[in-house]
Amino acid sequence: xxxxxxxxxxxxxxxxxxxxxxxxxxxxxxxxxxxxxxxxxxxxxxxxxxxxxxxxxxxxxxxxxxxxxxxxxxxxxxxxxxxxxxxxxxxxxxxxxxxxxxxxxxxxxxxxxxxxxxxxxxxxxxxxxxxxxxxxxxxxxxxxxxxxxxxxxxxxxxxxxxxxxxxxxxxxxxxxxxxxxxxxxxxxxxxxxxxxxxxxxxxxxxxxxxxxxxxxxxxxxxxxxxxxxxxxxxxxxxxxxxxxxxxxxxxxxxxxxxxxx
Amino acid sequence: xxxxxxxxxxxxxxxxxxxxxxxxxxxxxxxxxxxxxxxxxxxxxxxxxxxxxxxxxxxxxxxxxxxxxxxxxxxxxxxxxxxxxxxxxxxxxxxxxxxxxxxxxxxxxxxxxxxxxxxxxxxxxxxxxxxxxxxxxxxxxxxxxxxxxxxxxxxxxxxxxxxxxxxxxxxxxxxxxxxxxxxxxxxxxxxxx
Numbered sequence: 200x201x202x203x204x205x206x207x208x209x210x211x212x213x214x215x216x217x218x219x220x221x222x223x224x225x226x227x228x229x230x231x232x233x234x235x236x237x238x239x240x241x242x243x244x245x246x247x248x249x250x251x252x253x254x255x256x257x258x259x260x261x262x263x264x265x266x267x268x269x270x271x272x273x274x275x276x277x278x279x280x281x282x283x284x285x286x287x288x289x290x291x292x293x294x295x296x297x298x299x300x301x302x303x304x305x306x307x308x309x310x311x312x313x314x315x316x317x318x319x320x321x322x323x324x325x326x327x328x329x330x331x332x333x334x335x336x337x338x339x340x341x342x343x344x345x346x347x348x349x350x351x352x353x354x355x356x357x358x359x360x361x362x363x364x365x366x367x368x369x370x371x372x373x374x375x376x377x378x379x380x381x382x383x384x385x386x387x388x389x390x391x392x393x394x395x396x397x398x399x400x401x402x403x404x405x406x407x408x409x410x411x412x413x414x415x416x417x418x419x420x421x422x423x424x425x426x427x428x429x430x431x432x433x434x435x436x437x438x439x440x441x442x443x444x445x446x447x448x449x450x451x452x453x454x455x456x457x458x459x460x
Numbered sequence: 461x462x463x464x465x466x467x468x469x470x471x472x473x474x475x476x477x478x479x480x481x482x483x484x485x486x487x488x489x490x491x492x493x494x495x496x497x498x499x500x501x502x503x504x505x506x507x508x509x510x511x512x513x514x515x516x517x518x519x520x521x522x523x524x525x526x527x528x529x530x531x532x533x534x535x536x537x538x539x540x541x542x543x544x545x546x547x548x549x550x551x552x553x554x555x556x557x558x559x560x561x562x563x564x565x566x567x568x569x570x571x572x573x574x575x576x577x578x579x580x581x582x583x584x585x586x587x588x589x590x591x592x593x594x595x596x597x598x599x600x601x602x603x604x605x606x607x608x609x610x611x612x613x614x615x616x617x618x619x620x621x622x623x624x625x626x627x628x629x630x631x632x633x634x635x636x637x638x639x640x641x642x643x644x645x646x647x648x649x650x651x652x653x
Contacts, residue, residue, distance in 0.1 A: 373589055
């Protein structure tokens, strides 16, 4: 992770800390690092431009509290994950006044990403309106700025992803990159199409709108899939340890992919 | 529910394909030649090579037209056949779109090309991707997926133009990518004429 360890002065005492810029790393990477190294302290984030401030508190690598402006807990974390530019500064040994989040880092990231998706839809109108827009965009068949193969390769470059596949609703494997020793891509295409069909039928029966995400965790592989335009994209990962980060990092790429299908 | 390719491919692949005394296959309620693809590829390559430069476009159009005529009439036979009715129609819930999905699954099952629909705007535009169409193995220059061009145009006419046989020549198919030209797959786009 490209960050710099500097001497930090707090209350006149010299203390080691971690500083960096969000253009060099992401908040999810930072959270992963602090969680894996069982750190205690606070990450202070400053958004640029705007100067909004956020704080994320850890105790022994566990997430205990998040504050972003007037938002706290998962709402606050979701807000912080949407920041694209700014600086961070980890100060060890600083404790939160109170706990407002009771989830592991991975789980918290995943839940925060769900909130982000929800907000994005609300900002685009109502949920069905956002879907309609995506649906119509897929039919508008505008040329995406990038070729779908480039987007797929970017998805494959995310750590933890073994393979990425785009399938038609009938199970036709439109495109794939990477490979998985655990999953046969052609068989995945056919199986996913059957599963998605079943899930969409269930959604219709329950009147809960179109399906948006599917995670399937097996003993030797995890499959994440999402509709992209009129097709379905799926990524294969060996286990669930990076699921939160993968979900966060794939979000925009899936949106970009939807313009091609 | 929509048409599931693997179900169609598995069901159709089980059918014994045996030529009759004339070397034709009546199994699909249409007569299909059992000819080696090298013969078709060689024919296309030689006729294109023999054409003078100012006639090449017309010869190419002729090759596409031959596939179109075959695809339009044979395709109609196939999608109205008992086999298609038994295997594909029970899965059709999205009308013409599903019938087209079934047609490309059948196309794959019979070994003509591993192909399928990438994008579809009903009645207006369709993008097809093909991974191992036999014309990619033939000799010649430029994009040479004449058969897939003709058949895709025919399938789209059958699905969205006036009922058979009045809907001929409503759409046209262009090839934009080809394995024979170094692309990873063949891409065919059908639009209104």
